[in-house]
Amino acid sequence: MAELKRYRYLFEQMVRRELRQKYQGSALGVAWYIVNPLVLTGAYYFMFGVVFTQTKHADYPLFLMVGLVVWIFFSQALMSAAPSLLDQGALIRKAPFPRETIPAAVVTVQMVTFLVVLGLVAVVTLVFRGSFSVWLVLLPVVLAALYVFVLGLSLAVAVLHAHFRDVAPILSAALLPWFFVSPIFFAPGDITDKATAKFVMEWVNPVAPFIEAIRRVVYDGHAPSVAGLAYVVLIAAAALAIGRTLFGRLQSELAVIV
Amino acid sequence: MSAAKTLQPGEIVLDHASRAFSIRADRGGTLKELLLRRRSDGPAPIQALADVTLHIPPGQTVGIVGRNGAGKSSTLKVLAGIVPLDSGSVDIGGRIVSLLELGAGFGRDFSGRENILLGGALHGLSKAQIEEKLDDIIAFSELGDFIDVPVKTYSSGMYVRLGFAIAAHLDADVLLIDEVLAVGDEAFQRKCEARIAGQVEKGATLVLVSHDAALIERTCERVVVLDGGHVVFDGPSAEGMEYYHRQMNTPTPASIAEAGGP
Numbered sequence: 001m002a003e004l005k006r007y008r009y010l011f012e013q014m015v016r017r018e019l020r021q022k023y024q025g026s027a028l029g030v031a032w033y034i035v036n037p038l039v040l041t042g043a044y045y046f047m048f049g050v051v052f053t054q055t056k057h058a059d060y061p062l063f064l065m066v067g068l069v070v071w072i073f074f075s076q077a078l079m080s081a082a083p084s085l086l087d088q089g090a091l092i093r094k095a096p097f098p099r100e101t102i103p104a105a106v107v108t109v110q111m112v113t114f115l116v117v118l119g120l121v122a123v124v125t126l127v128f129r130g131s132f133s134v135w136l137v138l139l140p141v142v143l144a145a146l147y148v149f150v151l152g153l154s155l156a157v158a159v160l161h162a163h164f165r166d167v168a169p170i171l172s173a174a175l176l177p178w179f180f181v182s183p184i185f186f187a188p189g190d191i192t193d194k195a196t197a198k199f200v201m202e203w204v205n206p207v208a209p210f211i212e213a214i215r216r217v218v219y220d221g222h223a224p225s226v227a228g229l230a231y232v233v234l235i236a237a238a239a240l241a242i243g244r245t246l247f248g249r250l251q252s253e254l255a256v257i258v
Numbered sequence: 259m260s261a262a263k264t265l266q267p268g269e270i271v272l273d274h275a276s277r278a279f280s281i282r283a284d285r286g287g288t289l290k291e292l293l294l295r296r297r298s299d300g301p302a303p304i305q306a307l308a309d310v311t312l313h314i315p316p317g318q319t320v321g322i323v324g325r326n327g328a329g330k331s332s333t334l335k336v337l338a339g340i341v342p343l344d345s346g347s348v349d350i351g352g353r354i355v356s357l358l359e360l361g362a363g364f365g366r367d368f369s370g371r372e373n374i375l376l377g378g379a380l381h382g383l384s385k386a387q388i389e390e391k392l393d394d395i396i397a398f399s400e401l402g403d404f405i406d407v408p409v410k411t412y413s414s415g416m417y418v419r420l421g422f423a424i425a426a427h428l429d430a431d432v433l434l435i436d437e438v439l440a441v442g443d444e445a446f447q448r449k450c451e452a453r454i455a456g457q458v459e460k461g462a463t464l465v466l467v468s469h470d471a472a473l474i475e476r477t478c479e480r481v482v483v484l485d486g487g488h489v490v491f492d493g494p495s496a497e498g499m500e501y502y503h504r505q506m507n508t509p510t511p512a513s514i515a516e517a518g519g520p
Contacts, residue, residue: 006382009378009379009383009384009388010376010382012385013376017376093340094340094380095338095356095380096340
């Protein structure tokens with residue numbers, strides 16, 4: 001931990017670098033990160049709000065959008081963390097700084113983007129739906145847990161991919177079906193006749209409670225469930241513990257293999 | 259290891275250090291290989307360090323010489339903490355600064371100035387610590403206005419100058435340098451040598467890998483000759499270089515085998 005503190009400036013620089021590289025050289029820059037969820041929202045609204053009109057969620061585009069931006073953060077962070085150690089091989093071969101800095105910086109960059117986009121979506125949702133409530137104070141807690149959760153998974157994915165180059169393709173193959181079973185265009189509560197499916201989608205998928213909690217606060221203006229809150233905090237701690245352990249075990253040969 | 263705590267800044271202790279590298283075209287594995295346990299295919303691993311024991315007291319200047327593939331660069335990477343040992347131990351006191359891979363680690367789209375900040379940060383310096391040295395580093399590098407130009411436009415000489423300027427200003431207790439000085443022009447080489455001498459005078463330890471016999475004799479008091487990962491000579495530099503030259507004039511075991519000799 002003291003080591004990590006000593007290298008705070010390195011972390012800061014990596015984040016700033018990455019942010020700059022991301023937003024340089026594209027005309028729309030940050031706007032792309034709004035356009036992406038907007039386009040997806042449009043498509044899902046068309047399919048599930050217009051063509052198959054089964055949804056009972058009011059202001060369906062806003063319902064969709066809140067879930068989508070959380071998912072996009074989750075998937076983008078993992079997908080960009082996976083090759084991060086290989087991309088920064090030159091730095092790894094140069095000095096023995098804590099290697100966690102690299103995936104952590106990647107996740108932080110995605111988090112910054114996510115917070116900006118979520119902020120916009122939240123403001124529109126709160127104003128449009130009048131869902132402003134005192135429970136917004138819990139939003140930072142859920143977001144912090146989400147960051148820790150994704151950081152833990154990213155550490156694992158990054159160090160595994162450095163050793164086994166098929167981790168990124170496996171991940172990208174898994175993310176697509178994962179997206180469809182995540183409560184993005186539906187809420188687990190919509191499933192009324194299949195108890196097992198409902199349970200799986202609500203609790204076995206670790207992303208679901210995050211989406212649910214954020215949507216409860218931002219879209220419904222209600223308190224997140226106590227079970228949901230406990231879940232996100234615990235799963236975040238578990239993901240970080242697993243990620244750090246795996247990273248610690250597999251990092252020593254990084255300068256040789258990347 | 260408790261020994262690490264009692265080391266003085268600049269002290270280096272290698273204790274029965276061994277390290278082998280497997281040679282593979284693609285360095286990462288795949289899950290398939292892991293599952294099928296086929297990683298042992300290909301050429302046998304190369305023993306880069308074989309039971310090396312060295313004690314370097316603070317402030318000593320040590321040259322490491324040997325044939326290509328003798329384990330010189332691996333030794334530096336182990337000392338730099340970049341590559342772990344298979345067995346044995348390495349302990350170093352104080353801040354280690356290494357100039358190993360020329361230009362590597364330099365963000366090519368970033369300016370020389372930004373690379374100075376990154377170089378310092380990679381070695382664990384804070385923003386304030388690096389900014390304090392920024393002007394000295396820029397002046398030393400002699401890059402002038404190029405300091406604000408992306409380093410991808412630099413010549414190899416400019417690369418080295420920037421790399422060396424950074425490494426030489428990070429207040430190292432141990433300075434590890436791998437055969438990179440030769441790239442600069444003569445005037446800059448002289449300046450580097452003077453800078454190194456200054457650092458050594460202040461108590462820094464220098465470990466230098468080079469094929470430049472004259473450079474080793476000028477800068478190093480002690481020479482370690484490596485062969486096949488083993489220390490085959492360790493002593494004063496004049497004798498060490500003599501040993502090395504003799505070794506260079508004798509055929510290698512491999513070339514004897516190639517010639518079909520007994």
